[in-house]
Amino acid sequence: MAMSRKYRRVNCHLVVSRILVPHDGTEMSDRALEKATEFARALKADIIIAHIVDSRFVPPSATLSYISDRTSLEGAKTELVEILKSGAEQMLKEKMAKIKAEGIGVDFILGVGSPADEIVSIARSTESDLIVMGSRQLKSNIIASLGSVARKVLDTAHCPVMIIR
Structure with missing residues (x-):
């Protein structure tokens, strides 16, 4: 069957060797x-x-300047981040063990900062070919239903992003 000039068949292949999963x-x-x-x-x-440990959950330094006992609060902030990272590391090691058992190469990265910005940065630095992430449904409209982190990643990532709901 001959194809008309209006339509051409184009072969397009997406090569995926590294998948980033924010968790x-x-x-x-x-x-x-x-x-x-x-x-x-x-x-x-x-x-x-x-x-990513969301740094927005701990008071920023500007706020700390108005608190009389800044040193102990700054120490508590650092300790809280370390506790959150430690818990996340345990969780991720359990997830990794299941994936490794299937013969799939897997690693994890812990970050601190704005989740969307860190996810995009990690995707670039690891040369990820695809980001697969969950998103909670906020409204009935499909575009409006993406969470703010998923939406920002979708808008700024250098690679394809798959949103799972």
């Missing part, structure tokens, strides 16, 4: 990790799981 400990993140594991198995790709 915040939620069920949606678990779903995204399951889907990424399916893709990694089929594409023979590696997975990088990233957990």
